[in-house]
Amino acid sequence: MKSRSTARDEPPTIGALSVLRRWLGFSRRAQQGAHPPKAAAGDVETFAEFLKKQQTLAALCREFGFDAAKVTLSPRTKTFDFLGQCFTSEGQSLPDGRIEIYYDPNMSDARLGCCLAHELQHVRYFAVRDAYRAEEADGPLHRRFAKYAPEALAAQRGVSNYSNEHWDAWKSDAPPKLFFLELEEGDSEPINETIAEVAKALYNWGPDVRINPLWRELHDAINEEYAALRR
Numbered sequence: 001m002k003s004r005s006t007a008r009d010e011p012p013t014i015g016a017l018s019v020l021r022r023w024l025g026f027s028r029r030a031q032q033g034a035h036p037p038k039a040a041a042g043d044v045e046t047f048a049e050f051l052k053k054q055q056t057l058a059a060l061c062r063e064f065g066f067d068a069a070k071v072t073l074s075p076r077t078k079t080f081d082f083l084g085q086c087f088t089s090e091g092q093s094l095p096d097g098r099i100e101i102y103y104d105p106n107m108s109d110a111r112l113g114c115c116l117a118h119e120l121q122h123v124r125y126f127a128v129r130d131a132y133r134a135e136e137a138d139g140p141l142h143r144r145f146a147k148y149a150p151e152a153l154a155a156q157r158g159v160s161n162y163s164n165e166h167w168d169a170w171k172s173d174a175p176p177k178l179f180f181l182e183l184e185e186g187d188s189e190p191i192n193e194t195i196a197e198v199a200k201a202l203y204n205w206g207p208d209v210r211i212n213p214l215w216r217e218l219h220d221a222i223n224e225e226y227a228a229l230r231r
């Protein structure tokens, strides 16, 4: 759910062997910590569960038409501070088009699908944002998205609790601008997260879901432009 706008150098983890290596490293590090995990047999069982979830994730990527090699299931838990509270992150999209999902044995396949739908929308948003920022001020993307003025979007706020938390956390006096670097300007990403939550709702409830029409229209416009960029 939480996304970051800074890329990391870490290469994507692909293949069962590197996943196993990463898993063992992770479990060894955990054993050195204050709470030693269960015996080795339990580790193997947990690893089998992890591999199963990884296969489900790869199948979901195929369903979404997204390159499964760009999506990593990470065994580590990622926490982040938000509004003074510590949250566990379900996933993260990076501006270079990679996605990390953080393994949670209690995450159902349905929730995994919702999480991937949300993160994939960030990937599409970043791609269209890059193209928008690379063109002139009167380019075709600027013309198409001109109607989504900051005031118009701010008047709608979010489409879910999660996206409204990002509107609440916005720090700047001016409202967030579409395709601007929201994290840098206001310390949260109301627009980027709201659009990702539209994608999640559409995946979870289907195309007939009742959702704010302006955000739905903007979500669809971004996905059309993303598809055009990839042609």
Ligand SMILES: [Zn+2]
Pocket (backbone or CB within 6 Å): 001, 002, 003, 118, 119, 122, 193, 196
């Ligand atoms: Zn997100």
